[in-house]
Amino acid sequence: MTEFPPGWRLGVVQEVAPPGVADLGPGYPGPDLHPVGLVRYAYARALDEFGSAALAYGDNAGALPLREVLARRARLADPGGVVVTAGTSQALHLLGTTLAAPGQTVVTDRLGYDYGRAILTSCGLRLAHVPADADGMDPGALDDALAASDTAFVYLNPTFHNPTGQVVPERRRRELLEVTVRRGVLVVEDDAYAELGLTSAATPPALAELDPDGVIRLGTFSKTIGPGLRLGWLTAAPAVASRLLRHGLFHSGGSLNHLASLAVAVMITSGEYDQHLDWLRGRLRSRRDALLGALGDLDVTTPDGGFFLWLRFGAGQSEDDLMAAAAAAGVRVAAGSRFGAARSPRIRLSYSLNRPAELASAGRALRTAWARSGALPERISS
Ligand SMILES: Cc1ncc(COP(=O)(O)O)c(C=O)c1O
Known part of the structure; x- marks a missing residue:
């Protein structure tokens, strides 16, 4: 039976299994x-270091200290294409409303993250499902799907896929990108589990590393620190990032999660x-x-x-x-x-x-x- 500490109760957390289950x-x-002690300490240090600036509206794209460390980790030359998000769910909503018009299609795997799909359909988008084999989405079938629909973008989760755990090998990644580049369609790479490899084998390069101009990569701290942070990021070509940042939400509220960004920047910089x-x-x-x-x-x-x-x-x-x-x-x-x-x-x-x-x-x-x-x-x- 799953054991939950006392704070894990309905009305506080999203879901708790009934006793005995x-x-x-x-x-x-x-x-x-969840590293509660580390997070507590990181928030305290962020408040010490940034003082009231940690409680101000944050830079629209997200606090620079976090964007800088994320850019370095993604091997990007500068943080210009990094945008802090309130997690991948919010990023999908942002993309589904900024880069797509209702009625357009998102092309995705036949099997995939159910709630991610629900966000996209909630944006008024249709989904076209493409079959996969043992190496991931079939590039020929992707080509057919792109030819047949008014596609806003392709949504993939190629590393430690939810739900199958599959990792798309590099060769297939390149074949899929050959299709999307030829068709001029953006790819959204949901990389929620990228940092959670459990073997010594290196994972293939991210799609965004293979095609930085054509791929928007979504990262999240939900799976590594805790979803309660509501903190994630995306990387995109700087022109795409600027387009996203024109959304009124950033102008009105600034960074989507400013204090959490500074705390996590402190945690990353310290090596913790x-x-x-x-x-x-x-x-x-x-x-x-x-x-x-x-x-x-x-x-x-x-x-x-x-x-x-x-x-x-x-x-x-x-x-x-x-x-x-x-x-x-x-x-x-x-x-x-x-x-x-x-x-x-x-x-x-x-x-x-x-x-x-x-x-x-x-x-x-x-x-x-x-x-x-x-x-x-x-x-x-x-
Ligand atoms: C593939 C995938 N993307 C995104 C999410 C949700 O991410 P976030 O908590 O950052 O909104 C999940 C969580 O289940 C997931 O499995």
């Missing part, structure tokens, strides 16, 4: 992964953020391995990063039955159909919220429940 549904860090990332990756690795170990020989991905396992079931199985069996076993999981899985059942399990022992027991409970309900293939139902 192991929650493998949501994609956010567990309570014990990178130390925290190392610690966090170690914790996530143990969680991933505990859950994988308990699931045994289920057909499940082993992600190299991010928060999610992606379980595949045969076409003869029913998603409703799998969900019902999980619920009866006291485990909350996320139905694959939420993310666009249509042909055969898929389930997403998150290992970010719970500790390894909780994950191991939830994984065993799931395996037993699915075996009992006959939902597993023959080879693993014994």
